[in-house]
Amino acid sequence: MSLRVAVVGSGPAGIYTAEALVKQSAGPVEVDVLERLPTPYGLVRYGVAPDHTSIKSIANYLQRVLELPQVRFLGGVTLGSEVSVDDLLACYDAVVYCTGAMVDRRMGIPGEDLVGSVAATDFVNWYCGHPDVSPDRFTLDSPEVAVIGVGNVAVDVVRVLAKTAEELSSTDVPDNVLARLADSQVKAIHMIGRRGPEHAKFTLKELRELGELVNADVCVRPDEAVVLGGDFPRQVKGNIEVLRSWSERAPVGRPRRLDVRFWLRPVEILGTTRVEGLRLERTRLSQDGRVVGTGEFETLPVGMVLRSVGYQSVALPGVPFSSETMTVPNVEGRVRDREYVAGWLKRGPTGVIGTNKSDAAETVRTLLADDPHGRVASIDELLSARGVRPVTYEDWRAIEQAEASLARTLGRGERVKLVGLEAMLAACGRVTPAPP
Secondary structure (H helix, E strand, C coil): CCEEEEEECCCHHHHHHHHHHHHHCCCCEEEEEEECCCCCCCHHHHCCCCCCHHHHCHHHHHHHHHCCCCEEEEECCCECCCECHHHHHHHCCEEEECCCCCEECCCCCCCCCCECEEEHHHHHHHHCCCCCCCCCCCCCCCCEEEEECCCHHHHHHHHHHHCCHHHHCCCCCCHHHHHHHHCCCCCEEEEECCCCHHHCCCCHHHHHHHCCCCCEEEEECHHHCCCCCCCCCHHHHHHHHHHHHHHCCCCCCCCEEEEEECCEEEEEEECCCECCEEEEEEEEECCCCCEEEEEEEEEECCCEEEECCCEECCCCCCCCCECCCCECCCECCEEECCEEECCHHHHCCCCCCCHHHHHHHHHHHHHHHHCCCCCCCCHHHHHHHCCCCCECHHHHHHHHHHHHHHHHHHCCCCCCCCCCHHHHHHHCCCCCCCCC
């Protein structure tokens, strides 16, 4: 009898897990990839900036895995809603949780809950067309915006804020989001890091892309670009050199301005009901390497603050979870009998998309060594009895075709994302589209 495994989550970690199960299993294996949305690929579809087409092309690889005869895609199935952990253990020999890290960390400062203070993931999901975020979520009516963080996500956010709608028109940004970007009143963008240039988390490639912006001057203050010695890795040296070169050039008067700031930490978001400013404190490193305040402050007159200070996973119903590490406790991917974990939910939000491949392979080795068995029921019969009709891979392909058709109609690139669950379900014949 074949080994039947449920993989919960269809992002890179989940699909790499499905691939590893097919490749590593010595016997027949059947893998169902369960996803709460009608669309697969997770972070690749909803977390990668729309103008990063080379990274988004990873979806082509993930697509080939979903098309393997041993793999099924079951969209619209949520753990804790349509099915429980006990249901999955009754229907599968093993379950692998791969739901990633879905929320931003908070900064823990006064004013963080004011209107206009938001998680960078919400903004990313907005311009990527995630159905959890309304296309009306953001109105870019503030002349100045602060982005807290100096990692690749922060760089993506400031790049999208700095570009014109015309520059993004050939991407898959939803059309109504593109209209909001076209109406943007943003003139100044501040990207802020608590430490120095040598501690920034962005990659050299991402950083250099900022220097190619045609709609924004990129500025670095000379005193904040100073780095005191140190034998840094090549990547860090490259970042330092680029930032130092930017500190030596004058702005040329482009429509927008991006200030890349270092050695500043947010201490308070100012305002009564919505963001009216951001108070920052100058920082330095203590002898033991901690960031400490110097007692020097400045205030930026921003009307929006986007925090990008790290991601964290959330607990799944019925699955063990550590509130200290914000991961599912595991040993080489094993959680408990017949339950496993892979990806960011397993190790925390570290590495790049490709890191999930080796991570998934480790979990699958553990699973196959355990040789788990225990299913007594059928997931198809269980879902049918509950009136749940999963979104199939063929349904997903119909959604893709509808997005390609929309792009042709609008004269915009290869695809334009559909907005909202109803539109996606209508594209695959699940619901009748609402009249215009």
